[in-house]
Amino acid sequence: MIGSLLYLTASRPDLSFSVGVCARYQAKPKQSHLQAVKKILRYVKGTVNLGIFYSKGSNRNLAGYCDADWAGCADDRKSTSGGCFFLGNNLIAWLSKKQNSVSLSTAEAEYIALGSCCTQLIWMRQMSADYGMESGPFLVYCDNKSAIDISKNPVQHSRTKHIDIRHHFVRELVEEKQVVLEHVVTDLQLADLFTKPLDFNRFVTLRNSIGICTSGFE
Secondary structure (H helix, E strand, O other): OHHHHHHHOOOOHHHHHHHHHHHOOOOOOOHHHHHHHHHHHHHHHHOOOOEEOOOOOOOOOEEEEEEEEOOOOOOOOOOEEEEEEEEOOEEEEEEEEEOOOOOOOHHHHHHHHHHHHHHHHHHHHHHHHHOOOOOOOEEEEEOOHHHHHHHHOOOOOOOOOOOOHHHHHHHHHHHOOOEEEEEOOHHHOHHHHHOOOOOHHHHHHHHHHOOEEOOOOO
């Protein structure tokens, strides 16, 4: 059941977070985990007409939204990184993944998620170049001002000295003007869909905002 749902997330980004959480327990599942998977299947059954809408005539600018749910996993207190990536107005990639280490602050969790987002966008830019689609600096939206400040401030201090050095490549991208970081208010943070459980209205709003709709599928 988990394998089938993971396959489905390739075209249904609204399932990425919930399926990813259930996949963490597939080695030793309990009855509660099976019930959670059945709820996802019921949701899929009721939304079979949903799909990603792609518009023509959009620009070729790459942009991404990144977010993290600090210490969201109750078992080991690791955070979940999430992101969605657009070519113009069209959603072309997304991620929802538990981080490898425990973050000591919200800023650290968001900073690690920011690094994951930048690596994805760099790969997408290289792929676009292979198809002859040149693009300038890509735009990354983050709702944590501290994480943005860390990427712009090269000074090591008590809040950042414990962060693995591999995450600091974001600073180089900012200094080389390969990436532009923009702050976005939480209400407009589309990556929330990939990092945490949401109430129904918020979930539907974000689902529609990233381009999932029934247009053309009815």
